[in-house]
Amino acid sequence: MNVGVIVFPGSNCDHDCRHVFQTVLGQSVQMIWHKETSLKGVDAVVLPGGFSYGDYLRTGAIARFSPVMGAVKAFAKDGGAVIGICNGFQILLEAGLLPGAMLRNKSLHFICKDVHVKVENAATAFTEACESGQVLKIPVAHADGNYYTDPVTLAAMQANAQIVLRYCTPEGKVTPEANPNGSLDNIAGIINPEGNVLGMMPHPERCAEDVLGNKDGKLIFLSLLKAMKVKV
Amino acid sequence: MKAKIHVTLKQGILDPQGKAIEHALDSLGFKNAANVRVGKYMEVDVQETDKAKADAQVKQMCEKLLANTIIEEYRYELV
Amino acid sequence: MKAKIHVTLKQGILDPQGKAIEHALDSLGFKNAANVRVGKYMEVDVQETDKAKADAQVKQMCEKLLANTIIEEYRYELV
């Protein structure tokens, strides 16, 4: 598979995403500068974490106007697989590729720690290597992960099984205590109705290798390979 | 012309920053401070002498970039 | 009474946010937007009917908490 990792000014998990696809999973990776207007024929697109444009104004607010975003939108519209992680998720929200918006964490602090998320929908291109209800331990690292959307949209997302990942306890209980940032309905990751655009706050690329002590995140990437019928 | 723009969270959206400040004011002894809301204030020089044109432009800036209308509302004045 | 408080960076202090927004506005085609400065806007209800007292309190709030007077300045109105 040929994966495109978009590099915005201020992206800082771009190398980490490349490392996972290239070194851990043996796929080929293109780094795509935000000023490009074509995606060079890649099979899937990653919007990596970081602080695009310093997260000034609002997270993702400026990045969504980068020239490359036109191509990303077109790619998504054609059914191409797009995953936005952390800042990437925030950019997808600002770009309108996913519904809702991010508010400051309830604690107002940046939070970096392992959290647990429950796979609420294992029938997506990004989770099919997981069991339904499986609990994954994946770190978060953000200051604005407090997901918000209006009640109507939330109800629609619930009805369509668009809420893919929810913060939970290690045992899989979705409780307020397990919610690290105040996110609505403990939302950690959502997908579009068509099922080809995923946004998630936790960083699966940070836990995809034994040497880092945790491989839960690898399942997200393996799912994508499976969906694309790539053998690993 | 100078645009003075206020971007605030919509009514009904929880404002964690406002809450924190309210709490802090309270502990500092300002017991009669309540309903703190925090927003952004921006000043932009718009090099345009026609007021109507400038107005249209600032409105566009707000809609497109300066405010996220899912969670925020904006107002501005031109001086 | 409601205090409407503006906290802005002092003249000469670097405003990275303003710079980034200006740049973004430019790439969006708003070529005539310049000198973007970003500050905070806060509203606080002050449960106090005496205007002079309220004024003194809001000033104190700004000095003590709401503004970082080393790099920021503030102004407010009471309505």
Place this chain on the structure above:
Amino acid sequence: MSLVITKELIAQHNLTDDEFKKIVEILGREPNLTELGMFSVMWSEHCSYKSSRVHLKKLPTTGPRVIQGPGENAGVVDIGDGLCVVFKMESHNHPSFIEPYQGAATGVGGILRDVFTMGARPIALLDSLRFGGLDTAKNRHIVKGVVAGIAGYGNCMGVPTVGGEVVFNDIYSLNPLVNAFCLGVAQKDKIFLGTAAGVGNPVIYFGSKTGRDGIHGATMASDSFDDQSEKKRPTVQVGDPFQEKLLLEACLELMAGDLLVGIQDMGAAGLTSSSCEMASRAGNGIDLDLTHVPRREPGMTPYELMLSESQERMLMVAKAGKEEECIRICKKWDLDVAVVGKVTGDGILRVFDQGKIVAEIPAKSLADDGPRYERPYSPPGYQDMLTNLNYDALPDVKDANAALLALLESPTIASKRWVYEQYDHMVRTNTMVRPGSDAAVVRIKGTNKAVAMTVDCNSRYCLLNPYEGARLAVAEAARNLACSGAEPIGLTDCLNFGNPERPDIMWQFVMAIEGMKDACEHFKIPIVSGNVSFYNETNGLSIYPTPMLGMVGLIESVDKTMTQWFREDGDDIILLGATREDLGGSEYLKVQHSREQGSPPYLNLETEQTVQSCVLQLIHSGLIQSAHDCSDGGLAVALAECCMSGPGQMRGAVVRLTPGRQRIDSILFGESQSRIIVSAKPAQRQAVLDQAQQMDVPVTVVGAVGGASLVIYVGDERSTTKTVDLPVATIADRWGLSLERRLSQE
């Protein structure tokens, strides 16, 4: 500039009459105002090391792995595989007191630039912090601001902050310390130096525009605080980490091409220091034309442009003909860039503005010919009072449970989770051992290796005996690395002291240098970079001597990495090293008896090294499951940490300590050195004991992992009194949430 240089003006620039005379001698005339400003910053304590240089020379700086020692932006040490690590530590104390968030943030920005300016990609940050107690709102404000500032900058840069140190003591209330350490990785043959070689080569400015910020920052850092300091506030610099991230990527791209001769960041003293230092290192001069310098504000004078400390700026000397390519790359990253001068052969830093010469000074006299002082030093009269402590007047511990809880809750010992959870400590996906173990461990991609890093200094020990304190700091840092499975390969330091013009402070400094020297020579650890911060003093009250150390170790194979926490119920708990009656200077004496007195713990470097070698052997031969050094709070605290600091499940332990004739409190809480708690599967017990005995390391099986409580019997096998008996959940709660609870009061 026809301004008359008055005595007041000279004094305002922190120059002495003699220093001014020397300037006149160098120039053969009176300086103009711009020149006076340039001399004043370059000859400030901060830039010239005028009080410390004669002593710093004593430190060992060479070794088989050392590629670049002190004298450049950062030190460079070989780690094999054609790679090297580049690291340094620096202080940003004064600015962080004035404006905690921006002060700390720009401190991180500065140390990052020092590392990437050498051609290395930064892969880890650590921060060593000293604050006053958390019972005042002002101190809490400083703590929150500093931590948020470090987070704000490091997180945005995408460089993980993987470790650090935070100590609380009221002596730091008016002089908090913010020391930041950064480590990067580079190819051994791709190191860039700050040199302006090659007459005719273009000098290029890039990064942010120049504003009026931080003018006189360097002189401020060389000045004590007093009630007048408020007035100096407009010098606050604001950091823009986003800009620095672009600067980093642009630098690495510039360096990947064959474009540059030399490069240096503009840190303290901005354009002045970067230009004269680069020229001086090459024995050249530079013609600098200020007309082209990108500026943020109109009307800036040459004085302001030369002295501004605006952040996120760099100066490079390109190969002739390559300027277009350099400019293209800078523009790609949206940076301001301009050719501002060229290298000359006459050794003069000549500054032009609008066609006129505004300054003309031999580069070498600015950069290297600053004054050197052999300041007088002698021990303070109160030194004996500090060390003489009558222990008989202090009752032994009655309620060890309460004493242990009080220690675990004391902010210096309590978990620093509240701090490091605000730092992105995992970005770049290298962090094998996160904050919370003895040292942070970061793997080196593309190899099977990892580096371990730690920052350490017990400044109370240094107060009581600066020579011993410095030796102890070196020993502790090395021990932390050993417990993580790493061999020390290099050291950087950040020497924080009071006013060097006071003989007692200078004595502390000189003694600390001697201590570092002796310990480093013994362990064969070279000091490859560092920084001195004097004048940490307010209204005559100076901080404890705080020679902060940042030590780097190498782990040859990632699977030989060790952590401090207990891993499995049923494992044996084994103590390496001997427990003496070492209560002097302990955290226990401070918390329980409000004393910061006595002699610091005894340290024998021989013994220390053997214990460290022993634990490394045990790790390499796969015999142990965990290793944790005993430091602040002694054995009881170390055991508690083994129980609860792990990322997974908490574990209890049952331990028996036999006292001999020692005080109970010294057994539980004394800070005897050269001790390490290891745990091992019972099947490995004999092998561990054999290994230790063979190396002559005192070794005792003291208990076993298991249960839900930490139980410590102090007495022989027959004694059934549980001196300590606390549920692990309780100690974890007190230790884990102490900082958060204290900081959440407004």
